[in-house]
Amino acid sequence: MQFDRLLSFGTKRVSTRVAGVLLAVGLVVLAIGQDGPAKANAPQSPGQTNAAIDEAVSLGISFLKNRGQSADGSFSPESGVAVTGLCVRAILENRPTEVDSPAVKKALQVILDNVQPDGGIYVKGSRHRNYETSVAVGALVAANRDDRFDSQLKRAEAFLKEIQWDEGEGLTPADPAYGGAGYGSHSRPDLSNTSFMIDALRDLGNDANDEAIKKALIFVSRSQNLAGHGNDLPHAASEGDGGFYYTPAAGGETKVVGGDTRDGGGGLRSYGSITYAGFKSLIHAGLTESDPRVIAAMNFIQDHYSLTENPGMGQAGLYYYYHTFAKALGAAKLRVLTDADGNNHVWNRELVVTLTDAQQDDGSWVNRSSDRWMEGNRNLVTAYSLLALSYCRE
Template sequence: MMRLFAGLFCFIATISTVISPVLADSRLDAKIQRSAAKGIEFLKNRGQADDGSFSGETGAAVTALCVNAILQHRPQAINDPMIEKALAYISSKFQPDGGIYATGSSHQNYETSVAIGALVRANKDGRYDSTLKRAETFLKGLQWDEGEGIESSDPSYGGAGYGKHKRPDLSNTSFFIDALRDLGNEADDESLQKALKFVVRSQNLADEGNDTPHADEVNDGGFYYTPAAGGESQAGQAEGGGLRSYGSMTYAGLKSMIYAGLSADDPRVLAAMDFIRKHYSLDSNPGMGQAGLYYYYHTFAKALDAANVDVLDDASGTPHPWREELANHLISEQQPDGSWVNKQSERWMEGDRQLVTAYALLALSYCRE
């Protein structure tokens, strides 16, 4: 009899071990769904203008991010009047050159790249096939390469920029790479491989394809804003020289390297992961404090999802189930009206509730199991 009870206890314990994570995942997904529903209701009832835009002063950009975020959580909302109006607004930004941006915009790469993400997700009936093909040609034409009269030895080579500065940067290059991936380009695509050259040069890592003067000045495996035009980091200069790495750009760099075909055991990927483990944080954008915090959360989630990381061990060996931790953190920061906003820093438009709510919803979409 005792042997029977012991066997039954072991069986129950085994079943509990299998079921408990499933129940935990289910509870987390339910929390995310409730939070996302509140965020979407905010955008629907308080965030959208009569012309269908979300923060229309940004051209197609924030509207496209909001559409993408909503459809990530509710694919069936494609026929919702809110989405139809937003798509009509984005369509009003289609340009003769194939770009998707406001007339006179100095952010043509950024606007077109995020618009592509939204249109690909909304393209269930093929209505945007022609538009997306033209937008792809337009984007590839913006890339800094031989068409701009530069060689592969130039630190600007392969990158993409806003257009208002005469140099590319990693943030815009990351959006550019995302758009090419959304359009179905494989890692061996010529434009993606050119972009990889720029990404690698934005990493504080000696050798491994990085031939910039900054490569071994910091050498911590993290990423900074741009190696072009003498180099720049939004986090400033490192002590003793060099350009400081920071969180959001490191996650952008990691994601971009993976999308361009680098494997998990590539030294550049390993170095980026080492920086991430040493600077794991949900309280700040490492190296930048509260600036760009929700951009950081979105990039953090998308990069770790792309890297197939479920649990991240930090520098002390503490395991972090990042999906659960990030989801709970974001849910705790949601405002009573369903929105999110960066109360500590309005830099990079993070005082804009529509933009920040889109970032939060996108981040939550990668936290679902």
């Protein structure tokens, strides 16, 4: 799916702005020099970009292996297997040859030791079964040399589809919770968990024709501030900015900080990280650049371009934002964005600078401004950062 063909988008505002993007795609170095507030230290070539990534990755992986990992092989076991799975995936996305290293093998064994009789991969008693299983699937897929984990992955796939909110929970497609995934089978669904589930199903080889992904698209569309294209809820048209909010289920919720979470018309306000999660989910569900949902999401993304904050959230969830930002734009195969002021941004090169500037002396990353959603945890934030960097390679 080539989003560098965004000029085909239907609205005049998008077409006008993206004309500059298309020029910048072809003249990426020229765009950095002429189009305003690109990072001053941004790499100027693929070789420089990848060299900067390699240096940061080496330091980050060294931190995880030498300081972040517990003696039993886990990373931050208070998260169940979630952070362990993210760390394994982060290492292997950047260094596939580490698959048989002692650190990765020990971490993988922790994951395997938590495969449950129902096929899920989570610690006993966990309330985050979808999240843990989805992340563990990503780690096992990345490490699945010679099909060694096929059995566990097949069972995990069946588990994720079983706990998706659908007819099995007595719902119809008219229910706002339909198609989504929550932390577990008894936790109301949200877009973050749904996007993790979609990622896992895609990692497992499911495409847009898979029934679970089709159902998930219904939930994702209801989470977007866009009326008439899947969001049939009462306040769908109120915000109307094309961004996404946390969940339409159980009366709806957004995580926006500061001010009212609902606009004057009752709509839930959009924010950055969840919009990238929604945008990525639209792509994985097979929508093309001509779909109004994709057009609207791209409008929000370009209007709220930022690498200094998680739009609508400030510093909260900043590294989760960087991760979803990079993964979504990487999935869209788009390297240049035009912001609300008409400035072109070669996002991957700017993100490389942002992350290398924020890396700590010990090779880790941590959110010093907000520990919401565990972002005071160096293992988690280092995994997010390494994953983000893996999508920045040229």
